[in-house]
Amino acid sequence: xxxxxxxxxxxxxxxxxxxxxxxxxxxxxxxxxxxxxxxxxxxxxxxxxxxxxxxxxxxxxxxxxxxxxxxxxxxxxxxxxxxxxxxxxxxxxxxxxxxxxxxxxxxxxxxxxxxxxxxxxxxxxxxxxxxxxxxxxxxxxxxxxxxxxxxxxxxxxxxxxxxxxxxxxxxxxxxxxxxxxxxxxxxxxxxxxxxxxxxxxxxxxxxxxxxxxxxxxxxxxxxxxxxxxxxxxxxxxxxxxxxxxxxxxxxxxxxxxxxxxxxxxxxxxxxxxxxxxxxxxxxxxxxxxxxxxxxxxxxxxxxxxxxxxxxxxxxxxxxxxxxxxxxxxxxxxxxxxxxxxxxxxxxxxxxxxxxxxxxxxxxxxxxxxxxxxxxxxxxxxxxxxxxxxxxxxxxxxxxxxxxxxxx
Numbered sequence: 136x137x138x139x140x141x142x143x144x145x146x147x148x149x150x151x152x153x154x155x156x157x158x159x160x161x162x163x164x165x166x167x168x169x170x171x172x173x174x175x176x177x178x179x180x181x182x183x184x185x186x187x188x189x190x191x192x193x194x195x196x197x198x199x200x201x202x203x204x205x206x207x208x209x210x211x212x213x214x215x216x217x218x219x220x221x222x223x224x225x226x227x228x229x230x231x232x233x234x235x236x237x238x239x240x241x242x243x244x245x246x247x248x249x250x251x252x253x254x255x256x257x258x259x260x261x262x263x264x265x266x267x268x269x270x271x272x273x274x275x276x277x278x279x280x281x282x283x284x285x286x287x288x289x290x291x292x293x294x295x296x297x298x299x300x301x302x303x304x305x306x307x308x309x310x311x312x313x314x315x316x317x318x319x320x321x322x323x324x325x326x327x328x329x330x331x332x333x334x335x336x337x338x339x340x341x342x343x344x345x346x347x348x349x350x351x352x353x354x355x356x357x358x359x360x361x362x363x364x365x366x367x368x369x370x371x372x373x374x375x376x377x378x379x380x381x382x383x384x385x386x387x388x389x390x391x392x393x394x395x396x397x398x399x400x401x402x403x404x405x406x407x408x409x410x411x412x413x414x415x416x417x418x419x420x421x422x423x424x425x426x427x428x429x430x431x432x433x434x435x436x437x438x439x440x441x442x443x444x445x446x447x448x449x450x451x452x453x454x455x456x457x458x459x460x461x462x463x464x465x466x467x468x469x470x471x472x473x474x475x476x477x478x479x480x481x482x483x484x485x486x487x488x489x490x491x492x493x494x495x496x497x498x499x500x501x502x503x504x505x506x507x508x509x510x511x512x513x514x515x516x517x518x519x520x521x522x523x524x525x526x527x528x529x530x531x532x533x534x535x536x537x538x539x540x541x542x
Contacts, residue, residue: 243323247320247321247323247324248328248329249332251358252333259314260314260315262316267313267380267382268382269311271311272294272309272311283297288451290306292305293449300316300317301314301315301316302316311382313470316377316378324375325374326366326375329360337349337350337357338514338526342453342527343434343435345362346365346373347361355382355384357380357381359381361376361379381470383470395479398412400484403484407503407504409530410465412472413452414465416454419507419532421461423462426462433445433447434449441538442455442456442536443457444464451469452468453465461535463535463536464532467529468527476523480525488500488501497523499513506533508531508533509529512526512527
């Protein structure tokens, strides 16, 4: 039988597809050839050596081809998803493999916002099984145990479950009226995403360094989105840090205030004493050092015209004091007040002493005593909308803001 020369075999092997091979496989092939030709002429492969060499290369070619096919098939599959994960799998890259191009998945922010609305219409946040109005806090405590912390603010008791990222607000009857969540997935959502999906809010508010959008999702329930930062023309991409599902009716103490009219009249009586709804402290009479010892450090501190403003965001309160630490201004963002319209204020308190418009807000000032002023600030300019709601209310001591040491 006539054998091909070594040169001919090498030329044919060069015609095989070029491929990369691990160094140890190359050495194995060479060792096989050498052991089979130990007694052969140095210029020729033996028949056995040639067969082994060609067979080994062909086997390697087949193995590598199968590996390449397998790898290509795997790369065409979507990335696996952890059960319960909200992360969408990436779509296959156009023009590669045999994958079918599907419509792109909705952004995660849209999926979350849709889920938030669906659950809010039931009175729930998407991270807890409990509902405002229909659940009592006793049930939460039975299921989840004792809370990490409990406090009072805006007419409700608030209990915090840090592990769950949930705060429950409940009234004296233990009925849930406010559920708050700060789930980290919310940080995928920006203010512009909310406006795109939900439209303009029913009410907008600012407290400290946060912007609050309030939406009426049903006739009974509200969603309050809390964004970090203040919305400005050049800063609209604020990040969502928390949202609440709120049941306003559950935060009304009918035994104390039977209506918004009675609540406003009670507010005026508190103002005559230098006090504000939701606060036991008084302008002129109290110093901020004592307040801080009792309720802790503020969330934010700002300075305007020589006055220091300390904001307690969860309490919905701001305390302003002068250089002598004397409290001169107390502001309340109590949600009970924010459910009251401009029309109701006029009916309950009558015509204000003065009306001013500043930065898109309308301010009603009532002179309740020779020394104190009650200021009611509405969202939006009067008439736009036709019946704007209260944003916040101040009890103000003008004399305390005068710097007697100046000039």
